[in-house]
Amino acid sequence: MNDALAQAYPLHLATLRQRADAALEAVGRAHLVIPAGHPIGKHLDDMEYPFAVHPSFKQWVPLLNAPGSWIVYTPGEKPVLIYLQPQDFWHLTPEDPTGYWVEHFDIRLIRTWEDARQHLPKDPAACAILGQPRDGIADFVPDAPEAVVQYLNYHRAYKTPYEQIRMREASALGARGHRAAAAAFRAGESEFGIHMAYLHAVGQTDAELPYHSIAGLNEHGAVLHYMHFDTTPPERNRSFLIDAGASSGGYASDITRTYAAPEAEEFRALIDAVDKVQLQLCDGVRAGRDYAELHLQAHQLLAGVLKDQGIVDMSPEAMVERGVSSTFFPHGLGHGIGLQVHDVGGFMRSDKGGTIAQPDGHPFLRMTRALETDMVVTIEPGLYFIDMLLARLKERPEGKHVDWNRVDALRPYGGIRIEDDVICTDGDPENMTRDAFAALD
Template identity: 60%
Template sequence: MIASDIGTAYAAHVSVLQQRSERALERGGFDHLVVPSGTLHYQVFDDRDYAYAVNPQFKAWAPLTRNPGSWLVFTPGRKPKLVYLQPFDYWHVVPEAPSGYWVEHFDIVVIRTPEEAAQHLPADAARCAILGEPQSALGDYVPNNPPAVVQYLEYHRAFKTPYEIEMMRGASRTGVRAHRAAEAAFRNGGSEFDIHLAYCAAARQDAFELPYRNIVALNEHGAVLHYTELDRDAPADPRSFLIDAGAAHAGYASDITRTYARDTGSEFQQLIDAVDAAQQRMCAQVRAGIDYKRIHLDAHLALAGILKNFGISRLSPEAALETGVSSVFFPHGIGHGIGLQVHDVAGFAESDRGGTIAKPEGHPYLRLTRVLEPGMVVTIEPGIYFAELLLDGLRQGPHADAVDWNRIEQFRPYGGIRIEDDVVCTDGDPINLTRDAYAEAAAS
């Protein structure tokens, strides 16, 4: 998208935010929306700060992710105001003056100290819905996070504007570039740490700038769902590689997972190919009116069918789902919403007034239970794992004879498989941001 198109899309995005915010303020009975960008957190008994993470409610308005001490003010009928902290500081690099396609949509006030912000906020703090963490309090302006306001804004944040989709497309392109570099590092014999560094270098993002900690797992480590240890030494026999890693773009995230076999002619590669084919069919289910819980349950059936086809499970897919055996090999949810946050908010929201849509019984780790609608962006991430703890539980339980333990032992050294794409729900066919980015990279 060229700069002029981004500017047009962003203008429409801000208009949508204003409409949503006005309605949210009505719901909560407030006159102003006030959003601090957040402040630095310091380690206990130390003067070192943790990596700064911007308030998602703040970066929804402006593509600013490294600006602690700033504030956003919206009053219906008025142009949004940005109180922009640009301190006098010779210890650290000072944020540059605001510039770009977005600045014309704000009345911008530059301040030199955090305390100066108070004089540019609405006169009566009691009439403000202040969204942020307690640490962002400034005098009377203490974040109150009124539920009616937060529920409305978070519910509707599931529906991405065209501008947001384009930012997520940018995050996908960056993530795919880095994933390709990580695969090359694996095939060149790199350790988990080496692969992680190759990923960051290709993404041009440091570890704290990525939307979440990279999962870089070789061999058996692939069975640990959130493996982040990053061994410094490569294994003597690198058999498999699972990487779950994303990238950031203007405050938005991508979330991509791929699994590779060292020997592309191995049976483990065949298992990867089977999961990949099933995953693409699951992505095709991301359509308006489809209950996301159904995709999750269908994923269990599809993966249980793969386990049976490979001689690992002796059960029909339906029996594997009913008995919980499928959850031994696929213990997490099929995915989640994604956008400003990797695990985006309001995944269980019944409506913009609150309420919760329950998870399917026996599936506690599903992060999204809503019916899909155009504009939603979700991940689809099925997996098959050979996790020692879960397998031990199966061996000691009533369904121990439901699987072939010799076949499990053959696959256990490979850890597991997960494949994940970011998919946009539309009025018609879904848009797979991840596969599109891979196709673009292959064609360039």
């Protein structure tokens, strides 16, 4: 993979430079400055939370653990990396930067955070400084014009070939972890035990993963963001929902799968039906397709599953129009993904700003832009049996169309979500997740 990255990186860097040139020219600034950021201290403690590098920094260089470092880009000049390498006997000293990308930077080593100021541009007013105010140093405080932020966020949706290589690798790692987690589920492990099997297979710590893994057994699959790991297995592992990703050079994968115990034939049939819908929606990731419209199609298709499975006796159209489908599918179809799991720019109308609203009645959709070549999105339809939402539906007139005995039989299984990461191309979509699982087979 290193050879492929080395070949793709120069074009990636050239693309970032072009975007920076355009953003700076629009506001009359001379330099783009990007801090890596700093760890956040815990309240009333001398300990810190795990460091998370700013996304814009790791887009330029694959350095994920370089707090206190900076990138300075001046159009027409070689980018500068101000690299903090402290002499500290309490912690492991960062190694010298190495790899396919270092020749493209003027690298300046510093020993203390304050030393960065002598390598930063003299006049902060001539700079567009990304980041947060707390990243500031002396008179150098992040205050990038909104026009710069909007422009860069909008164009971040288009992934370079280098970024796509990274995301394929993240998908491969995530698929490997998912296979290990599924095996642990079938072996009767606890949620904690399953998660540990996942970490071991991926080879990353919790802090290195792109997001907190979701590993829900049985009813816990109905909690959309289930953030706990029970250490004791239930009496019987009936079902398992895992939403977990991996990282490669700062780029994320986001994969969800749902499994049923061998005897849970009805629930497995429902999983198979959702999987069929999910594949149809993945095939809809095509240039020119409105993502919000694809989300609405997901509701139509999932409503069809509810009817075919004998759960709701209404037409799919009526279920969507009257909000019944949202009881069972309450979240959005997916989102952009890349440097962040929920990547920026999903609602943007143009690189000058403005937003595209979510469809009425669908407040949790995270992307409303039309799909274009080189965008990467997740497709994650689901069906859940969430007590709070079901109770509300039961009190409505539409509740009489629900087979509540069937619902009660399915409640112990929690819910279903199936999620893939898909590249929009100028032809058929590339499903990185399915490709990663196929490679393991």
